[in-house]
Amino acid sequence: MRDLVTANRERFYQERDSRTESYLQARFPARTPVSVHVSADACETRAGQLALVTLVNQLARIHQEMRIALATPGAELLVPSLCGACALADEVGRLVHRIDPYGRFDVGSPDLEPCAISIGIGEYCRSSLAWYLGWDSSNARLDTKSCGFGRESSASLRGSGLAALLGATAIMKTALGMKTRPMVLSAWNLASDLAADPGPAELPEIDVGRGLMVGGGAVAAGVIYWLMQWGNRSSWTLIDHDTVALHNTNRALLFFPDDAGWPNHEARTKVDCLHRHLADVAPVHAWYDEAVEAGDIFDTVLVLANERDVRTLVSSRNDPIQLQATTGQSWLSQVHRHIAGRDDCVRCRMSDIRTPRLRCAEATIRVDGTPVADAALPFLSAGAALMLASTLQRLQLGEFGADRTNRWSWDFASGHRVHTASxxxxxxxxxxxxxxxxxxxxxGMTRWADAPWMR
Ligand SMILES: [Zn+2]
Incomplete structure (x- = not known):
């Protein structure tokens, strides 16, 4: 029996971690223990809980040993549950074990000792941790000292969600011995440090009308995740042909081993897995070029797939607005704007970034001679998705299209400026x-017919 468990565990990590190692082009020290420490102010607010569940959702996809110390483990869960729990510690425990059934996770007691790699959430965390997270409206902060957070508001769900991505990045870079530094990054204007804008304190639920989401992979999972956390009033048609594989669970916030059929049952389709988390999503299990729904008119089109020449096909739709979010080598997340007649089309953009100069999403990564085109890390997929969800918010509010910039990038490997715009x-x-x-x-058939950016 024990041999079977050991064999299954080895097979699980081998399959799940193949994309992580492809991306890093190295073995990752996945058994180096990490600890997360959350003070009461964070345990008892929505934004604090969002930072926690989003952080551990990413960490458990990479790190196999983790301590999670909660000041108030019995706090009522205030964010949407992925695992059906009502209390915070219960949800966190179920979540990490659902993501990694073989991991060594200790969840609950506030007295758990910090590991060498540690991170704190909340103003009243213990001292001497390696990293701390904070936020102020849409601004996220990573620091080496306790930094707390501003007044709870709808915008603080943007800042705290992004803080969780900075935290997962810092922990992974620390484990790899990579240099990283404190920073502020905005989920509103996507800029970093002094240029980071916290944006409005209150933001409405996202409403961009009838939306088409082409592709249901890790970035789409991230988009659905942020819409679920921030609130959604749009209706979405989601098209994808694939089923979930275990190696997708190294980075997609809403895919779990049980979705991939682990250990020995049938895998679920990606569209079914995503549609269960958000009302107003119509799942279409088909290739884009075979889906009759693709012929409909949509207000807002998200291009999150690249197989079967889909980028050429969507470019010929001439929708008023198409958006893409991609991940690339060098720890890169990007969002791409395509206003018809003003910006370039999806097809030209993605053939452009195939050049080695830019090393973007289309670059093929090779490990041991095996090409793996879709390798990424959880915070890169979730980061690209967050940039896209933020762009949807600005599109909705009319804070959109005033400048020439049509591509925004976050380079998480950079020791200097994280953001660039081009x-x-x-x-x-x-x-x-x-x-x-x-x-x-x-x-004229969409809600954007009279939008200022169309003129
Ligand atoms: Zn073009």
Whole structure:
């Protein structure tokens, strides 16, 4: 019996961690223990709980040994549950074990001793931890001293969610011996440090009308996750043909080994797994080019897939607005804006970033001679998704399209500035973008017909 358990555990980590190791091109010290310490002020607020559950959701996909010390483990769960619990410690315990049934996780007691790699959430955390997380509206902070957080508001769910991504990044970089530094990063204007804007204190639930989401992978899982946490009033059609594989669970916040059929049952489809977490999602289990729903008119189109020439197909739709979110080598998350007639099309953008100069999402990673195109890390997929969800928020509020910038990047490996913004244009031989009359006719059937950025 013990041999079977050992064999299963080895098979589990081998399959699940293949994409992590492909991405890093190295073995990761997954058994180096890490600890998370949460003070009462964080345990008892929605934003604090969101930072905690989002942090451990990522850590358990990479680190096999973890202590999670909660000042008030019995606190009522205030954020949406992924595991059906009502109390905070119960949800966290179920979550980490659901993500990794073989991990060594100790959850609950506030007295758990810190590990060498440790992180604190909340103003009244114990001292001498390696890292601390805080937030102020949409601004997230990573620091080496306790930094707390501002007044609880709808925007603080943006800042605390992003803080959890900074925390997971810092812990992984520390485990790898990579240099990292304190920083502030904004989930509102996507800028870092002095340029980071906390944005409005109150933000409405996200409403971008009828949405089409092409692709149901790790970035789409992240988009659904943020919509679920921040609130959603849009309706979505979600198209994907795949089922969940165990190696998807190294990074997708809403995929679990049981979705992948672990240990020995049938895997679920990605669209079914995502649709269960958000009302107003119509799941379509098909390739984009075979889905009849793809012929409908949508207000907002998210392109989150790249197989079967889907980028060329979506570029010929001429929707008023298409958005993409991608991950790349060098610990990169990106969001791409495509306003028809103003920005370049999806097809030109993604062929552009194939050049080695930019080392973006399309680059193929090789380990032991085996190409793996879709390798990424949890905070990169969730980070690209957060940039996209934030862009949806700005689109909804009219804070959109005023400048020429159409690509925003976060480089989590950088020891200097994390964010960059740039402008891309269609290639001279682009055949996807139609004339102004056609574009106006398509836009006229959407909620954006009179949007300032359309003029
Ligand atoms: Zn083009």
């Amino acid at each position: 402008y891309c244009e269609c290639r001279g031989d682009c055949s996807s973008v139609r004339g102004a009359r056609v574009r106006r006719a398509v836009a």
